[in-house]
Amino acid sequence: MQKSWRHRFHLPAVIGTIPMILVALGVFVIGIGFSVLWSFTSSKLFPTYDFVGLAQYRRLWADNRWLVSVNNIWFFGLMSITCNMVFGYLLAVFMDQRIRQEDLFRSIFLYPFAMSLIVTGLVWQWALDPNLGLQEALRNWGWSSFSFAPLVSAETALYALVVAGIWQGSGVTMAILLAGLRGIDEDIWKAARVDGIPTWRTHVSIVAPMMKGAFATAFVLQCVGVVRVYDLVIAMTGGGPGIATSMPAVYVIQLITVRQNVGQGMAGATMMLLPVLIVLAFSGILLWRRNRLREAGA
Amino acid sequence: MTVGPITAIQPPREAPDQAGVAPFGPKPRRISAGRIGIYAFLVVAALFFLIPVYIMIVTSLKGMPEIRLGHLFNPPGEPTFQPWADAWLHACTGRDCNGLSPGFYNSVKITLPSVIISIICASINGYALTFWPYKGANLLFGLLVFGAFVPYQVVIYPLIIGLSSVGLFASLPGIIIVHTIFGMPILTLLFRNFYAAIPVELFKAARVDGAGFWRIFFYIMLPMSVPITVVAVILQVTGIWNDFLFGIVFAGRSNWPMTVQLNNIVNTTTGVREYNVNMAATILTAAVPLLIYFISGRWFVRGIAAGAVKG
Numbered sequence: 001m002q003k004s005w006r007h008r009f010h011l012p013a014v015i016g017t018i019p020m021i022l023v024a025l026g027v028f029v030i031g032i033g034f035s036v037l038w039s040f041t042s043s044k045l046f047p048t049y050d051f052v053g054l055a056q057y058r059r060l061w062a063d064n065r066w067l068v069s070v071n072n073i074w075f076f077g078l079m080s081i082t083c084n085m086v087f088g089y090l091l092a093v094f095m096d097q098r099i100r101q102e103d104l105f106r107s108i109f110l111y112p113f114a115m116s117l118i119v120t121g122l123v124w125q126w127a128l129d130p131n132l133g134l135q136e137a138l139r140n141w142g143w144s145s146f147s148f149a150p151l152v153s154a155e156t157a158l159y160a161l162v163v164a165g166i167w168q169g170s171g172v173t174m175a176i177l178l179a180g181l182r183g184i185d186e187d188i189w190k191a192a193r194v195d196g197i198p199t200w201r202t203h204v205s206i207v208a209p210m211m212k213g214a215f216a217t218a219f220v221l222q223c224v225g226v227v228r229v230y231d232l233v234i235a236m237t238g239g240g241p242g243i244a245t246s247m248p249a250v251y252v253i254q255l256i257t258v259r260q261n262v263g264q265g266m267a268g269a270t271m272m273l274l275p276v277l278i279v280l281a282f283s284g285i286l287l288w289r290r291n292r293l294r295e296a297g298a
Numbered sequence: 299m300t301v302g303p304i305t306a307i308q309p310p311r312e313a314p315d316q317a318g319v320a321p322f323g324p325k326p327r328r329i330s331a332g333r334i335g336i337y338a339f340l341v342v343a344a345l346f347f348l349i350p351v352y353i354m355i356v357t358s359l360k361g362m363p364e365i366r367l368g369h370l371f372n373p374p375g376e377p378t379f380q381p382w383a384d385a386w387l388h389a390c391t392g393r394d395c396n397g398l399s400p401g402f403y404n405s406v407k408i409t410l411p412s413v414i415i416s417i418i419c420a421s422i423n424g425y426a427l428t429f430w431p432y433k434g435a436n437l438l439f440g441l442l443v444f445g446a447f448v449p450y451q452v453v454i455y456p457l458i459i460g461l462s463s464v465g466l467f468a469s470l471p472g473i474i475i476v477h478t479i480f481g482m483p484i485l486t487l488l489f490r491n492f493y494a495a496i497p498v499e500l501f502k503a504a505r506v507d508g509a510g511f512w513r514i515f516f517y518i519m520l521p522m523s524v525p526i527t528v529v530a531v532i533l534q535v536t537g538i539w540n541d542f543l544f545g546i547v548f549a550g551r552s553n554w555p556m557t558v559q560l561n562n563i564v565n566t567t568t569g570v571r572e573y574n575v576n577m578a579a580t581i582l583t584a585a586v587p588l589l590i591y592f593i594s595g596r597w598f599v600r601g602i603a604a605g606a607v608k609g
């Protein structure tokens with residue numbers, strides 16, 4: 001009885017959520033549908049419906065620039081997520097030692113996150129500029145053989161992006177993990193101490209596994225950040241030197257706007273969507289199974 | 299999937315009590331080696347976060363001849379605010395030399411309506427999803443949340459085509475619509491979770507008294523939504539102000555936001571690079587979100603954490 005009136009069809013509720021209906025169906029279903037559809041066509045500047053099968057995908061995976069981009073995003077993603085997590089966790093652990101000026105330290109660690117990735121990119125572009133940044137400063141201080149210009153070389157430019165990513169994002173990781181640490185029962189620490197387990201071991205084997213939720217939150221945030229790496233790359237390296245720091249996000253936008261090759265751009269965009277779909281489907285199945293188990297248990 | 303506590307700030311833990319364990323060994327000195335190590339780590343980390351911005355501030359106050367000397371860390375010999383004025387009024391992007399100020403006003407014109415419209419939409423969504431779920435509403439919500447994880451590149455081109463077919467591509471209303479669309483997943487999630495925590499009896503009582511959809515929303519739910527709205531405003535203002543990709547694609551040349559103008563000013567290859575002006579321009583662009591960050595303090599963290607929590 002109760003359920004039936006709550007699930008009745010209420011016109012005002014539908015009218016009120018028209019924007020949601022439009023966005024959910026119009027943008028995230030139909031829009032993506034068209035993107036995938038156009039990836040099978042020979043669209044150039046404007047979409048056409050001249051289907052060419054998988055030709056765009058074949059051309060995509062034969063394009064060196066795309067292959068470099070895919071390698072880069074994996075490398076950048078793994079490096080920056082790992083470093084962010086480790087550094088963020090270390091910061092959180094040190095922040096959790098009943099230190100003085102905790103609020104001050106927190107503000108310092110977190111403020112880069114409030115800034116645009118464009119700003120972050122520019123800041124680090126200058127800090128690492130060979131004629132202006134750290135290298136020049138240390139040489140002026142008398143260390144004349146000092147050489148540190150990662151942005152100039154194709155092999156190291158990606159590491160510079162990772163550093164900038166850590167600078168921007170590890171404060172947030174710290175804040176989330178610190179909240180997780182503070183949520184752990186004091187008795188756990190005491191029990192571990194009584195058993196004579198070294199502190200680092202308690203962290204690795206007991207505390208960290210208990211903070212699954214906080215780690216998951218931080219991880220999701222990091223992943224979203226990796227996908228958004230477009231701004232950082234544009235501001236810091238512009239994809240260079242050469243194509244050394246190109247990313248799929250940059251590649252696709254270039255194909256759509258500058259190189260006017262929509263068909264291939266949409267093929268690239270579809271490839272970007274694929275891992276997201278796989279992960280979402282996987283976690284959806286896990287969630288569904290857990291709910292079913294819970295219902296069966298209840 | 300529910301994710302652990304999101305109240306990122308709690309009072310420091312109580313000192314561990316000594317229940318059952320008698321103190322032994324020498325009384326610890328006030329400052330042990332371990333404490334020094336802790337503070338050393340934190341200070342070094344803080345320097346890593348602070349030095350780049352210190353360099354920017356110092357350099358933006360120097361004249362170009364002083365910068366060419368290369369003493370990056372030295373405070374300015376003769377501090378000058380000329381670079382700041384130049385950045386605001388005269389810095390060039392291509393042939394236009396109007397500085398950053400048009401970008402600032404564009405960002406305001408984009409951010410204000412986008413924030414208001416997206417929060418209105420999202421609060422109604424969250425309210426309807428919680429208390430008036432119609433058939434299929436949760437499927438729509440699922441699709442919306444899916445949208446929060448989709449790479450923008452998959453949706454941008456269809457949006458370009460869609461907006462230009464109604465004549466809104468490269469216009470102010472166009473970019474506002476785009477920001478409303480991409481803000482909707484996270485904000486709807488935020489509001490839905492907030493309303494879900496409100497006792498349903500409150501809603502039922504109002505129903506019994508004969509209040510309808512809009513009446514309950516405006517007279518009961520909206521007045522209760524102040525805290526979540528503050529979080530949403532912080533999230534949206536910083537997010538939209540910092541946006542670059544949508545601005546450059548959807549706003550059109552005459553509406554380019556501050557971030558796009560900044561990137562154009564700094565990364566133009568023509569002419570001599572005026573580092574002091576560029577850095578002043580960068581600080582000016584970062585100023586608005588930084589101001590919000592320092593004013594809002596702990597709310598800011600709450601917003602980020604809430605935004606990352608999946609429903």
